[in-house]
Amino acid sequence: MTQPAKNNPVTLGAVFVLVVAFVLGIGQLSRPRLVTGHALASSRPAPAASTEPSTPIRPRAVYRLEDHPVLLTPASLTQVTCALPQFGVSDQQLAAYYAAGVTCLDTAWGPLLTEANLPFDKPVLDASAELKDGPCGAAPESDHAVAYYCGRNRTIYMPTSRLRDNGGGDAPATHLATLAHEYGHHVQALTGLLRAADLKITEAGEKTTAGLEMSRRIELQANCFAGMFLSSVAGRGSVTQNLARQAQEDFQYAVEEEPESNAHGSAKNQAQWATTGFKTNTTTACNTFAAPAEQVA
Numbered sequence: 406m407t408q409p410a411k412n413n414p415v416t417l418g419a420v421f422v423l424v425v426a427f428v429l430g431i432g433q434l435s436r437p438r439l440v441t442g443h444a445l446a447s448s449r450p451a452p453a454a455s456t457e458p459s460t461p462i463r464p465r466a467v468y469r470l471e472d473h474p475v476l477l478t479p480a481s482l483t484q485v486t487c488a489l490p491q492f493g494v495s496d497q498q499l500a501a502y503y504a505a506g507v508t509c510l511d512t513a514w515g516p517l518l519t520e521a522n523l524p525f526d527k528p529v530l531d532a533s534a535e536l537k538d539g540p541c542g543a544a545p546e547s548d549h550a551v552a553y554y555c556g557r558n559r560t561i562y563m564p565t566s567r568l569r570d571n572g573g574g575d576a577p578a579t580h581l582a583t584l585a586h587e588y589g590h591h592v593q594a595l596t597g598l599l600r601a602a603d604l605k606i607t608e609a610g611e612k613t614t615a616g617l618e619m620s621r622r623i624e625l626q627a628n629c630f631a632g633m634f635l636s637s638v639a640g641r642g643s644v645t646q647n648l649a650r651q652a653q654e655d656f657q658y659a660v661e662e663e664p665e666s667n668a669h670g671s672a673k674n675q676a677q678w679a680t681t682g683f684k685t686n687t688t689t690a691c692n693t694f695a696a697p698a699e700q701v702a
Contacts (some may be wrong), residue, residue, distance in 0.1 A: 464524040466597030470605075470622075471695035475521050475596055479689040482637035485513045489643035492577040499565040500532035502577070503584055505643075507561065510588045513637050517688075518595060528591045529560040536564035547571050552583050554590035556599050561587045578651035581644070582679075585634045585652070589627030599623065602694075612666075620668035621701045622693040625678040628656055629691035632682025653683040671702055 467473055487509035490501050507530050518525040531537070536544040539562070541555035551572035552563045563584060573579030593599035602623050609615035632653055639649030657676035662669060669675065677700070681690050693701055 462522065464519070464522050466524060466595065466600070468597040468601040468604075470598065470601050471692060473596065473598055473601075473694075475518075475523065475688050476692040476694070477689065478521070479687045480517050480521055481686045481688075482513045482517055482633050484641060485509060485638050486642035487638050487644050492580075494569050494575050496534045496565040499563075499569060499580070502580065503532045503563045504530055506581060506584045507588065509638060510585065510634060513634055514588070514592055518592070523596050525595060526559065528554075528588065529558065531560055531562045532565055534564065534566045536562055536567055552587055554587045554594075556590070556594040556603075559591065559594060561591065563587070576651075576655075578648055579655050581648070582631060582635075582652040582655040585631035586627050586656075588634070589630030590623070592630055593623065593627065598626070598694075617666075617668055618698065618701060621670040621674075622696070624669045625674060625701055626691050626693040628675055628679040629682035629693065631656075632679040632684075633686050633688075633691065634682075636683045636686040649683075653679050667702075674700060674702060 467475075487505070489505045489509070490498070492498070492502055507528065511527050515525045531539075538544050539555050539560065540557035541553075544562075545553060547567055548571075551567050552561070554561050561584070568580060568583065572583060590599060593602075602619055605619045606616045609619065611617075611620075635644075635649045635653050638644040640646040654676070656679040657672055659669065659672045659675045661672055670678075678691070678693065
């Protein structure tokens with residue numbers, strides 16, 4: 406029988422490899438497992454970095470007034486081309502004019518609110534011949550309002566018969582100004598401004614001095630937002646420079662209210678805020694909530 410060779414180099418080499426592998430194996434078993442994304446000594450380890458795409462933060466309304474982000478960071482409406490039908494005063498013609506106007510307003514305001522990470526939804530338009538009651542209560546009398554906006558159902562009410570007989574008549578600029586103003590309230594509802602102001606009015610009392618002043622701040626800002634829109638569409642498509650200017654100037658003809666029921670502001674201030682929006686086309690210029698009392702009287 407052949408005796409195994411002592412100190413065979415091949416055998417010694419194999420044994421050495423086994424020994425080294427065993428030692429390294431022990432080392433791997435005893436070494437703490439590394440977790441990607443944080444140090445081992447961390448007492449509150451952060452979660453591992455995800456390779457999944459991040460989900461954008463869902464836009465939410467901000468319930469503030471003078472310090473609202475859209476009123477602190479300047480933003481302007483881009484130029485928009487409106488495609489309005491030929492103006493006419495029949496119920497059908499007015500309804501079509503308003504519908505096309507809302508579409509243009511959507512096109513103007515949507516990108517601004519989206520860029521500001523604020524929610525945007527198109528309003529509902531009710532262009533019935535007669536003004537109907539809604540979620541916001543009984544329809545206002547004709548001597549109080551020719552059109553209005555209800556934040557509860559996000560609806561702009563533009564009653565064609567009332568706007569024709571008691572409102573703009575056969576002047577397209579007046580109809581366009583009214584629609585742009587009511588849409589300004591929709592912008593306030595989307596951003597959270599309208600709710601924040603309504604809470605202040607409820608707290609103070611609708612007919613109190615403080616409550617009426619807050620109402621005027623809401624209404625005058627809607628004028629300013631209307632001016633911004635008219636500036637962005639002036640001289641483009643169906644809205645000529647002359648039509649936009651006439652609509653902007655239409656606010657000076659507002660009916661003056663008695664001091665004890667002044668919820669909209671003087672004709673002078675109504676015109677001034679519409680002009681401010683038209684000339685600046687900047688949200689920060691429409692901060693009626695930070696304006697001195699005399700500018701919202």
